[in-house]
Amino acid sequence: MSEFVDRVRLRVKGGDGGSGMISFRREAHVPRGGPDGGDGGRGGSVVLSVDPGLTTLAELRFAREHAAPDGADGSKKDRSGKRGADLVLRVPPGTIVRDRASGETVVDMVGPGDEVVIARGGRGGRGNARFATSVRRVPRIAEDGEPGESRELELELKLIADIGLVGLPNAGKSSLLAALTRATPKIAAYPFTTLVPNLGVARLEERELVLADIPGLIEGAHDGVGLGEEFLRHIERTRLIVHVVDAAAEDPLADIRILEQELRLHGHGLLELPRMYALNKMDLPDAREHLPLLQEHLGEGTLPISAATGEGVPAVLKRIFALCGPRAVETTAPAVRRITLSEAGRGWTIVREGEGYRVRDGRLERLASGLDWADPDASAYFHRLLVRTGVDRALRAKGVKTGDTVKIGKRELEWSEAPTV
Numbered sequence: 001m002s003e004f005v006d007r008v009r010l011r012v013k014g015g016d017g018g019s020g021m022i023s024f025r026r027e028a029h030v031p032r033g034g035p036d037g038g039d040g041g042r043g044g045s046v047v048l049s050v051d052p053g054l055t056t057l058a059e060l061r062f063a064r065e066h067a068a069p070d071g072a073d074g075s076k077k078d079r080s081g082k083r084g085a086d087l088v089l090r091v092p093p094g095t096i097v098r099d100r101a102s103g104e105t106v107v108d109m110v111g112p113g114d115e116v117v118i119a120r121g122g123r124g125g126r127g128n129a130r131f132a133t134s135v136r137r138v139p140r141i142a143e144d145g146e147p148g149e150s151r152e153l154e155l156e157l158k159l160i161a162d163i164g165l166v167g168l169p170n171a172g173k174s175s176l177l178a179a180l181t182r183a184t185p186k187i188a189a190y191p192f193t194t195l196v197p198n199l200g201v202a203r204l205e206e207r208e209l210v211l212a213d214i215p216g217l218i219e220g221a222h223d224g225v226g227l228g229e230e231f232l233r234h235i236e237r238t239r240l241i242v243h244v245v246d247a248a249a250e251d252p253l254a255d256i257r258i259l260e261q262e263l264r265l266h267g268h269g270l271l272e273l274p275r276m277y278a279l280n281k282m283d284l285p286d287a288r289e290h291l292p293l294l295q296e297h298l299g300e301g302t303l304p305i306s307a308a309t310g311e312g313v314p315a316v317l318k319r320i321f322a323l324c325g326p327r328a329v330e331t332t333a334p335a336v337r338r339i340t341l342s343e344a345g346r347g348w349t350i351v352r353e354g355e356g357y358r359v360r361d362g363r364l365e366r367l368a369s370g371l372d373w374a375d376p377d378a379s380a381y382f383h384r385l386l387v388r389t390g391v392d393r394a395l396r397a398k399g400v401k402t403g404d405t406v407k408i409g410k411r412e413l414e415w416s417e418a419p420t421v
């Protein structure tokens, strides 16, 4: 079974966490009150959510980057920063999400209600109120927020067309596709202009239908004559066939019989699919002349149109939406399946950088940039943390000595033996 593929590349970024605040309460008779710096708010996450009403990835093409808002910084009086709202991107069922960096399929979004946190917002940094203890009453320590995750994604959707446009070469199938959708297929006054299927999305009041315009079929198509047979397979799973007829041709009824014969011989239920006739080229006198006879033979399911002038095109749009109701959606409320991708490794690393060393660790970096280094208690706290995390031991093992530079984030520390704890 061959299907059409819709593909979109985009960058997603979770919001950064807000910074924690260093602040002290102001009270009437106390020169400096207790710490009251609030925490930063968490950044918003980017969430992909399955919307069964969508059939394409078209909505995601408007922007290449989708970023959730940052969390706000903490403020005084123990006020936490506001958290960033999640950014929810809607995708159709069946969307496959790949991480472009690793090439791996991250997730296969199948059912309605599926949600994936694709880029997590960063945690907010803690304010100095959180660092107060019975012995550390004046903490000049706060953390910066954690940066939000970011990813380069490729989304892929296997499209199954709702409607197949069939007809003899030159009947005006591509012209009708162009009139009903924003697709811009090649149109020309000779047969076999269309060599590969064109897809378009027709929209009517919030709903979408995918149309496939396939190459013209000729007698013997089912048997591999012309291009038809290969492409008939594309429309086996459609819900409606629109037979485009060149009503200005010499004998449109004979043309119609040829086409139906090909559909029948191809088999696979094509002839059993609901069908309507678009009697095209009504702007030409010959077509007008043939119209009564065609209507008499075909009965109800016909619409006279002109893909060239647009006559009857709105009626076709209405009719196709009426014939293709909303896709069956589960009636019971879908269980929300929310997946959060596992975090990247959290461990610290130490590398040599020039004459000195660099410590890489998200939490230590955020703390190093948030605390007040002029405050001896704050810097002692930081050193204790280096000991507790094992970074201190690892640095010694690598031969760090007094006077060496140890970089952590944007900070450059001068190593000294003094604050050993």
Ligand SMILES: Nc1nc2c(ncn2[C@@H]2O[C@H](COP(=O)(O)OP(=O)(O)OP(=O)(O)O)[C@@H](O)[C@H]2O)c(=O)[nH]1
Binding pocket: 167, 168, 169, 170, 171, 172, 173, 174, 175, 176, 186, 187, 188, 189, 190, 191, 192, 193, 194, 195, 214, 215, 216, 217, 280, 281, 282, 283, 284, 305, 306, 307, 308, 309
């Ligand atoms: N006068 C008139 N010409 C039309 C109309 N619709 C299409 N045509 C012309 O008919 C020719 C064929 O149109 P296409 O849309 O390329 O036909 P097609 O069925 O896609 O043809 P293939 O791809 O070759 O199978 C072009 O010259 C169009 O301009 C119409 O309503 N009126």
Ligand SMILES: [Mg+2]
Binding pocket: 173, 174, 175, 186, 187, 193, 194, 213, 214, 215, 216
């Ligand atoms: Mg065409």
